[in-house]
Amino acid sequence: MPLKYPLYRALEGSETLYRVEGRRHFSEWQPLGEDRWLVHAHFAEIYPSQVLIQALIEGEGAYGVLSSEEWQRRRQRRVSSDGDPSSGTSLPGSKIMEMKERVDLADWTTFGLSAQAAHWMTARSDDAVRFALDWSQENKADLLVMGGGSNMLLHRDWDGLALHVGMLGIRVLKEEGSRVEVVVGAGENWHQWVINALDNGWHGLENLALIPGQVGASPMQNIGAYGVELKDRFLWLEAIHVQTGALKRFDGAACAFGYRESVFKSAEKGNWIIVRVAFALDRNAPLQTSYGAIQQELKDLPEASWTHRDVANAVMRIRSAKLPDPEKLGNAGSFFKNPVLQADAFVKLQNTHPQVAHYPQPDGTIKIAAGWLIEKAGWKGMHRGTHGVHVHQALVLVHYGGATGAEIWQLAQDIMHDVFSKYGVQLEAEVNQIGRA
Ligand SMILES: Cc1cc2nc3c(=O)[nH]c(=O)nc-3n(C[C@H](O)[C@H](O)[C@H](O)COP(=O)(O)OP(=O)(O)OC[C@H]3O[C@@H](n4cnc5c(N)ncnc54)[C@H](O)[C@@H]3O)c2cc1C
The missing domain is CATH 3.30.465.10 (Uridine Diphospho-n-acetylenolpyruvylglucosamine Reductase; domain 3)
Incomplete structure (x- = not known):
């Protein structure tokens, strides 16, 4: 029968705990002083750790098998100590537990749109991320993963957990x-x-x-x-699975990078937290x-x-000089991706609009400047009171104050329809739409 990771183990005769995340990776919780853990992530790529992970997987010798509940119980006796990003070591456990209620995400997103998150937590360690995942599952709270909030448009309040990923550290x-x-x-x-x-x-x-x-x-x-x-x-990159914590x-290659794309926006969308x-x-x-x-x-x-x-x-x-500073004017950078056309579709467009700004790509496709299309369609500088299109950069939608995400999305849709009707080119949002109906 295939093994279901993570596996939970303990070193007999000591407090040391292990969690085996997969065939080649495990984390080790070593007691530190009276009440702290030192946590190390190990990659079993070389001889001694390969032998150790094999013993851990099989639960043989001094490595006892624990249930997930028993493992959690033993782990919670202590809190984790500070560490660096490559070892997966944790910041103090008190931080792990710190959670806020009803946080206005306007302060955490560059669009600056008001939207309440029912719960908010900053995770500064792998362990804290896992804690947050456990918590959101137990409380049936939908998860919103937050970085700097510079690539998201919030359509409504978030009635779940906004998890800010906050691991720090730079290491050669x-x-x-x-x-x-x-x-x-x-x-x-x-x-x-x-x-x-x-x-x-x-x-x-x-x-x-x-x-x-x-x-x-x-x-x-x-x-x-x-x-x-x-x-x-x-x-x-290393990422924690939202369901299993692995x-x-x-x-x-595994990230399947493309133009403003990765596997984390397509096949694996919502499955991983990058740490x-x-x-x-x-x-x-x-x-x-x-x-x-x-x-x-x-x-x-x-x-x-x-x-x-x-x-x-x-x-x-x-x-x-070109882009509005989000500190002064709410925005999320380029709202739309530059559309990429096949050669024949591009030739058609260029026949009717010879000036169209474009960039031939190595694979024979042609990238069109979405900003050019939007500007020529007459949207640059469009003002709808609380929001609009930036005066100098047609790709950027801006929030002057008091707008809702739905209103900004309506403007985006109006632009998309208009550009399609004038040029036959379908624009696509680059900005992540959060909580769209
Ligand atoms: C003025 C301005 C200029 C910009 N210029 C550029 C540019 O030149 N090129 C460019 O590519 N982008 C640009 N952007 C867009 C944006 O800055 C980038 O996409 C940036 O990487 C977003 O980072 P963030 O931490 O703010 O992500 P967020 O907005 O917080 O999140 C973006 C998405 O990623 C998810 N996410 C965030 N962190 C994690 C994580 N650790 N694990 C898993 N999921 C996560 C979120 O759930 C969300 O879906 C610009 C934005 C602004 C406001």
Whole structure:
């Protein structure tokens, strides 16, 4: 009979506990002092840990089999201690239990729309995530996973648990020549991480500077900007299964990255909570300056002197000039994806609209600038009192104050219908719709 993970074990004659998450991964809870746990996540890739995990799976020798209930009971005798993102170690248990009631998500989302979450919790460890999952299952509370709230439109109050993923920490895993592998906690701020990498001379992410949000959400839609996507520097991520609590490592292929897409938005939607992301950076990474706007920004510097920091600064200047700052004007960045057309559909569109802004893709498809379509259809700067389309950037819907998610969604739909009727091109929302009727 196939084994159903996780498996619960205890080291006889001691307090040490184990949870086997799968064939190659287990977590170990070691007693620390009077009342704390030190928690380690192990990957059984080398000899001693392979032997240990085999013994744990079989529950042989000194490793006793526990029921899930007994294991939880023993674990709850202590709280977990601080740690780093690569070991899966936990922050103090008191934090694990901290839960708030009736939290206005306006403060946690860049659109700034008022919507009450019945329950709110910040999880700063794998264990805290599992606690929250257990709690939401026991209380039949729907789960809303929150990062920085910069890619979501809330349509209504959330009558369940809003779980903010807050694991912190940045740790070098390996350095080999100019290559550096670094793992980052899901709760780290994305832009701060990019700057931290730059400060350390770890290159490859500079074009993604100033994208709002947290590291844990970055693989969700394979964030991208100015010719670079997350997938270009992605090594692996670890995520906790929402139903079983099991931890799994996903490499790039398993994430099925595409244009603003990943397996976490399609086949595995809603199944995983990303807890840490590992990156492969390079001190000698080539500069990505193919975008005209970057070259324009750098034109006063001799090309031979361009540095990674120059590129990051150029990207930050371009973004600050072009995009509304969510601190000042509610928005979630590009509301729509750029549609990708097959060659024959593009030729038809170009015959009737020769000026259409487009970018040929390596696979022969053609990406159309959604902003161009929306602007030419007459929507740029459209004002509906509480909300509208940004005056300088037609792709961005904005919230002036007092709007509801449903009203902003109505505007989005009106734009989609109009663009379709004028150009025959179907736009698709990039922003995640939360609680849509
Ligand atoms: C001004 C502005 C500019 C932007 N520019 C860009 C850009 O250039 N390129 C780009 O790609 N995006 C851009 N975005 C969109 C957004 O910043 C990114 O998509 C970002 O990665 C979202 O991160 P977040 O932490 O805010 O995610 P959230 O909005 O909190 O969440 C997004 C989705 O991911 C889920 N989620 C969040 N964290 C986790 C987790 N740890 N595990 C599992 N699911 C999770 C949420 O449930 C939700 O469905 C922009 C947004 C703004 C406001």
